[in-house]
Amino acid sequence: MKFLTAFLAFVTGIMLAAAPARAVELSIVSGDTGNGIKVLREILDRYEKKSGNKVDIVVIPPSTTDQFGQYRLWLAAGSSDIDVYQTDVIWAPQLASQLVDLTEATKDVVAGHFASIIKSQTVNGRLVALPIFTDAPALYYRKDLLDKYGLKVPTSWKELADTAKLVTDKERAAGNKDIWGFVFQGNAYEGLTCNALEWVMSNGGGGIIEPDGSISINNPKAAAALDMVKGWIGTIAPPGVLAYQEEEARGVWQTGNAVFMRNWPYAYALGNSENSPIKGRFDVAPLPAGTGEGARPVATLGGWNLAVSKYSKHPDAAIDLVKFIASPEMQKYRTLKTANLPTIAALYDDPDIARQQPIVPRWKQIFLNAQPRPSSTARIKYNEASSQFWTAVHKTISGDGAAADNLADLEARLTRLKGKGW
Amino acid sequence: MRRRVRTAWLFLAPMLFVLATVAGWPFLRTVYYSFTDASLADLDARQWVGFDNYFSVLGLPSGRVLYDGLLVDPVWWRAVWNTVRFAVLSVACETVLGMVVALALNAEFPGRGIVRAAILIPWAIPTIVSAKMWQWMLNDQFGIINAVLLSLGLIHAKIAWTASADTAMIAVLIVDIWKTTPFMALLILAALQMLPREIVDVARLDGANPWQVFWWVTLPLIRPAVMVAVIFRALDALRIFDLIYVLTPNNLQTKSMSVFARENLFEFDKFAYGSAASTLLFLIIGLLTIAYIRIGRLSLDGGR
Numbered sequence: 001m002k003f004l005t006a007f008l009a010f011v012t013g014i015m016l017a018a019a020p021a022r023a024v025e026l027s028i029v030s031g032d033t034g035n036g037i038k039v040l041r042e043i044l045d046r047y048e049k050k051s052g053n054k055v056d057i058v059v060i061p062p063s064t065t066d067q068f069g070q071y072r073l074w075l076a077a078g079s080s081d082i083d084v085y086q087t088d089v090i091w092a093p094q095l096a097s098q099l100v101d102l103t104e105a106t107k108d109v110v111a112g113h114f115a116s117i118i119k120s121q122t123v124n125g126r127l128v129a130l131p132i133f134t135d136a137p138a139l140y141y142r143k144d145l146l147d148k149y150g151l152k153v154p155t156s157w158k159e160l161a162d163t164a165k166l167v168t169d170k171e172r173a174a175g176n177k178d179i180w181g182f183v184f185q186g187n188a189y190e191g192l193t194c195n196a197l198e199w200v201m202s203n204g205g206g207g208i209i210e211p212d213g214s215i216s217i218n219n220p221k222a223a224a225a226l227d228m229v230k231g232w233i234g235t236i237a238p239p240g241v242l243a244y245q246e247e248e249a250r251g252v253w254q255t256g257n258a259v260f261m262r263n264w265p266y267a268y269a270l271g272n273s274e275n276s277p278i279k280g281r282f283d284v285a286p287l288p289a290g291t292g293e294g295a296r297p298v299a300t301l302g303g304w305n306l307a308v309s310k311y312s313k314h315p316d317a318a319i320d321l322v323k324f325i326a327s328p329e330m331q332k333y334r335t336l337k338t339a340n341l342p343t344i345a346a347l348y349d350d351p352d353i354a355r356q357q358p359i360v361p362r363w364k365q366i367f368l369n370a371q372p373r374p375s376s377t378a379r380i381k382y383n384e385a386s387s388q389f390w391t392a393v394h395k396t397i398s399g400d401g402a403a404a405d406n407l408a409d410l411e412a413r414l415t416r417l418k419g420k421g422w
Numbered sequence: 423m424r425r426r427v428r429t430a431w432l433f434l435a436p437m438l439f440v441l442a443t444v445a446g447w448p449f450l451r452t453v454y455y456s457f458t459d460a461s462l463a464d465l466d467a468r469q470w471v472g473f474d475n476y477f478s479v480l481g482l483p484s485g486r487v488l489y490d491g492l493l494v495d496p497v498w499w500r501a502v503w504n505t506v507r508f509a510v511l512s513v514a515c516e517t518v519l520g521m522v523v524a525l526a527l528n529a530e531f532p533g534r535g536i537v538r539a540a541i542l543i544p545w546a547i548p549t550i551v552s553a554k555m556w557q558w559m560l561n562d563q564f565g566i567i568n569a570v571l572l573s574l575g576l577i578h579a580k581i582a583w584t585a586s587a588d589t590a591m592i593a594v595l596i597v598d599i600w601k602t603t604p605f606m607a608l609l610i611l612a613a614l615q616m617l618p619r620e621i622v623d624v625a626r627l628d629g630a631n632p633w634q635v636f637w638w639v640t641l642p643l644i645r646p647a648v649m650v651a652v653i654f655r656a657l658d659a660l661r662i663f664d665l666i667y668v669l670t671p672n673n674l675q676t677k678s679m680s681v682f683a684r685e686n687l688f689e690f691d692k693f694a695y696g697s698a699a700s701t702l703l704f705l706i707i708g709l710l711t712i713a714y715i716r717i718g719r720l721s722l723d724g725g726r
Contacts, residue, residue: 069688076462094691097463178563186585188671240562240582243590243671252563380463384690394673398586 023051024314026321029058029074030086031067032304033246034266039337040325047324053317063245064088065189068383071095075309083312084322087129088190089120089303090375090382096123100308103127105319112328113343120372121305128307130326133340135302136367137194138284138359140253140261140271145171153285156295157202157228160260160288164236167259181236183249184262186397191245192390193373194300195262198287199225201371204294208389209374209414213422217389218411223403225290226396233397242398254278262287264302268359269339284359286366301370303343335360341367378422388413449704456698461691468694475698492698500674501682502706508591508666508678509659512598517652519599520606525636527607528614538611545604553668556597560584560669587675594665594676602658606651613647614640649718653711660707679703 030040037059044055058081060067068091074082075098087095103126110118113131121129139160141153145167154160164181171179185191201207205222209215233239238252246263253261254270256277261267265284272279289297306322308315324330331342332350339357341364347353348364375382392410396403456475460468477491492498527538544552559566560583568580583593617640625639663680670676677685683703687696 065689069684072462072688076465094463188673238562238580238582240580240585242585243562243582248561255564257563380461380691384692387685387690391673394671398673400587400675 024053024317026053026055026083026314026318027058027081028055028084028086028306028321029060029071029082031060031062031064032086033062033264034250034270034338036266036338036340039334042337043325043330043333046330047321050324051317051320053321055321058082062247063189064191065383065387068094075311078311080309080311080313082309083314083318085129085307085309086132087305087307089117089131089134089301089305090190090373090386092121092123092128092305093376093379094382095307096126096128098310099128100310100312100315100319101126101128102130102308102319102322106130106323109323109326112346113326114345114368116368117303117343120301120376129305130307130322131303131305131343132326132331133304133334133338134343134367135264135304135341136299136363136370137198137262137264137287137302138268138299138363138366139287140263140267140282140284142167142256142259142278142281143283144281145259154260154288155297156291157199157225157288158291161228161232161236164259168236171259178257180238180252180258182232182260182262183237183241183244183252183258185245185249186233186237186241186394187243187245187248188390188394189245190386190390192393193386194302196226196229196390196393197300197371197373198262198298199229199290202287202295202298203228203290204292204296205290207371207374209377209385209422211374211377213377213418215411215414215418217414218407220404221290221292221294223407226393226403226407228290230397230399230403233399242394256281265339265341265359265363269337269357284362299366299370301367301372303341381417381422384417385414388417452697452700455694456701458694460694460697462688462693463691465693471694475695476702492695492702497674497677498679498682498699498702501677501679504591504676505660505662505678505680506710508594508598508662509656512595512602512659513652513655515595515599516603516606516655517648519603520610520651521648523603523607524610524614527611541607542604544601545608547601549601549664550668552597552601553665556593556600557584557668560593584669585671587670587673590670590676594662594669597665597669598659598662602655606655609651609654610644610648613644616647617643653714656714657707657711660710661703679706 028040028044030037032040037057040057044057048054060070068088071085071087071091072095075095085099106127110127114134117131117134118127121127121131146153146163149167149170151163151166154163160182168179168181184195186195197208200217200222203221203225205219205225206216208217233241241249249261249263250267250270252258253263253267254276268284270276271282286297287299289295306325308318308322312318326343328344328347331344332347332353334340335342335347335353336356339359341360342348348361354361373382373386378385388410392406395401396406455468457470457472458468459471459474473491475491477489477493480488480490482488523541527534527541558564562568562580562582562585565583567583568577571577572580581589583589621639621643622635625635630638661680662678663684666672666676666678667681672681679699680703683696683699685696686692686699690696
């Protein structure tokens with residue numbers, strides 16, 4: 001009798017548990033930096049409440065280079081474990097064939113997003129990922145230190161190096177031993193491609209691979225830009241910068257040990273967070289320009305999107321989730337918490353955002369003028385081209401070979417990689 | 423007898439089946455892919471290209487001849503050299519240190535059991551965890567290693583350990599030696615414990631000093647065990663991936679064979695080329711192992 005009661009209770013339990021039969025379990029993979037994962041979880045909690053579905057975050061390391069390798073592996077294996085991928089702006093052409101076409105499902109919302117971003121995620125007429133935030137780097141500077149020595153915000157790399165040198169010399173003489181002038185992303189990975197594209201292009205050295213497919217990197221202005229950076233290592237930038245990615249650079253900056261930093265807007269919200277030693281003591285400016293003919297400030301276009309795997313068992317629910325996270329309400333929520341730049345034009349005029357994250361409205365023009373990496377030109381060969389580029393740059397700035405020689409070598413390698421065409 | 427043989431095969435069958443599915447089949451597939459132009463974006467569209475991934479000759483209209491493929495790829499050979507150099511250095515240090523530790527642990531002293539267990543801790547930590555842990559300890563600005571060295575006055579400026587290729591390789595060696603010396607020590611200790619005490623006692627009676635006992639009695643007797651331990655470690659060291667991947671900037675000066683293969687397999691659109699690198703990696707490790715066994719046996723015989 002007891003057994004029967006237990007059995008009945010068990011069966012009832014199962015039926016109750018199975019009652020919301022339509023609820024599905026989804027997985028989203030992300031390697032976001034800073035508090036990005038935490039904010040994503042908060043957004044997902046809202047989605048779970050609204051839809052009844054359950055969403056797990058699969059967290060992976062923040063290096064975009066590592067992330068791509070892992071995504072490729074999952075997709076090539078046809079894995080249904082991951083439904084939604086958070087993808088970098090440069091990956092659309094490389095992953096397109098294994099992602100769901102979102103054109104139909106999102107035709108009611110795409111008009112609100114910047115057309116240029118939507119275009120970057122459209123491959124052969126298929127929209128393969130919906131943008132959730134965009135990125136354009138800033139020059140972070142220590143307002144308090146510049147004021148202290150009566151210096152103004154640098155607008156050229158030369159000024160930046162001089163200012164950094166002056167401030168660090170005086171600060172070190174005053175006993176602040178750990179201070180450095182400038183930190184950026186100097187490790188050999190995709191982030192170095194972003195940094196180096198800015199150095200080269202802002203010096204009038206071209207965009208590595210031009211939109212017509214020609215390889216332009218082997219020129220004296222590009223070499224001069226890399227020589228300039230090589231001169232920073234160990235003088236204004238710590239030697240360790242050659243192993244820094246975003247978070248390592250922010251580590252030095254946010255503990256108050258750097259006068260300048262090149263980083264994405266996410267560091268703005270974190271630098272002003274409650275326990276930050278530099279809260280209220282810094283501001284942002286556009287990245288400096290080079291000197292001479294053709295010099296202008298350049299910011300590399302970044303940004304993250306959500307894509308639905310072709311192998312997802314619940315593509316409809318996954319598309320629904322993607323649309324939820326990319327919606328204006330959730331983008332606003334994310335921006336308020338992380339200072340990530342929204343992809344929806346209307347949000348740049350939002351008063352709450354302007355008050356809490358003043359960087360955002362100021363960054364609209366910078367992001368609109370941001371320079372895309374040559375991923376849509378090099379297409380499926382982009383990763384290798386980028387790897388060749390950052391290898392040559394890393395070699396040069398670590399002092400292994402002259403910039404001109406390394407760039408000539410790079411040109412030969414890229415030409416070989418290009419073959420009959422990209 | 424026939425029945426015993428049949429029973430033996432019966433018992434072996436499940437293991438052979440598992441080995442064939444998890445090791446044999448993937449290996450053959452990798453070799454096969456290395457002869458195609460497979461791309462991860464669409465594996466089914468692959469075509470047979472013969473030895474092109476390994477070596478191909480391209481005649482240009484201008485009369486110039488281009489050689490292409492893994493066998494003439496300087497990046498690959500640099501990776502091979504990096505790996506072999508790492509393997510030789512790390513295994514040599516680990517063998518010597520492991521021997522010292524094993525001899526110390528073989529002596530009778532109070533608390534020996536606890537010390538024996540404690541020394542195994544680095545070996546028990548997953549490599550990726552210890553790599554990350556050491557990455558923070560070696561961090562140029564906040565790392566404890568720099569802080570300690572600075573306060574002891576051994577260095578006067580913070581060292582960016584993982585930034586330059588030279589110090590990065592030293593860092594990798596330090597971490598690897600820290601991690602795998604216990605493994606060597608354990609294997610050598612096991613061999614030491616098997617030694618009959620009488621032989622050592624007799625040697626002492628004959629007036630041999632401790633060094634002579636070690637060199638002429640202990641070492642020759644544990645030599646076979648040490649040789650096996652070295653093979654184990656060398657096989658491991660030749661496919662080093664995680665430490666190098668985490669602790670170095672992954673440039674040409676530090677890239678190992680496994681890092682090279684992974685990069686081509688998954689990051690670049692060169693699955694077939696990466697497969698060819700994996701196949702060569704297997705061949706190189708295989709050849710080095712065979713060479714080591716041959717040389718080891720030769721000198722063993724010659725010594726007697």
